[in-house]
Amino acid sequence: MRNFRDMHIWNQGMDLAVDAYKILKQFPREEEYGMKSQIRKAAVSIPSNIAEGCSRSSQKEFKHYLEISLGSAFEVENDFILAQRLEMISEKELNGFLEKLHIEQKQINALVTKVNNIKPRSNS
Numbered sequence: 681m682r683n684f685r686d687m688h689i690w691n692q693g694m695d696l697a698v699d700a701y702k703i704l705k706q707f708p709r710e711e712e713y714g715m716k717s718q719i720r721k722a723a724v725s726i727p728s729n730i731a732e733g734c735s736r737s738s739q740k741e742f743k744h745y746l747e748i749s750l751g752s753a754f755e756v757e758n759d760f761i762l763a764q765r766l767e768m769i770s771e772k773e774l775n776g777f778l779e780k781l782h783i784e785q786k787q788i789n790a791l792v793t794k795v796n797n798i799k800p801r802s803n804s
Contacts, residue, residue, distance in 0.1 A: 693727030
């Protein structure tokens with residue numbers, strides 16, 4: 681079992697979720713159960729799935745949860761791009777957030793690759 685609290689990508693994911701919540705405060709009230717809710721769930725899913733994956737005993741399961749986390753990161757990116765096109769956030773604010781998000785995506789992807797390349801132990 682891994683300690684997710686010691687993982688840099690989990691800590692970055694937590695920071696991204698906090699940043700997303702702060703940005704979402706400026707969204708229109710009518711988006712409370714629409715886009716705001718969707719982005720909140722996806723943003724929280726990034727570190728949550730890293731944490732859950734750390735509890736799994738097999739590399740395959742850990743990798744699966746990392747892939748879910750990565751998918752959530754891309755979902756957040758998509759939704760914030762849409763929000764910017766709908767003029768709910770500025771391009772500058774979007775770019776600042778995406779800069780951090782892209783680092784997280786690359787680091788999760790690198791860990792997925794690393795986990796994928798770990799050879800299973802033989803029983804001999």
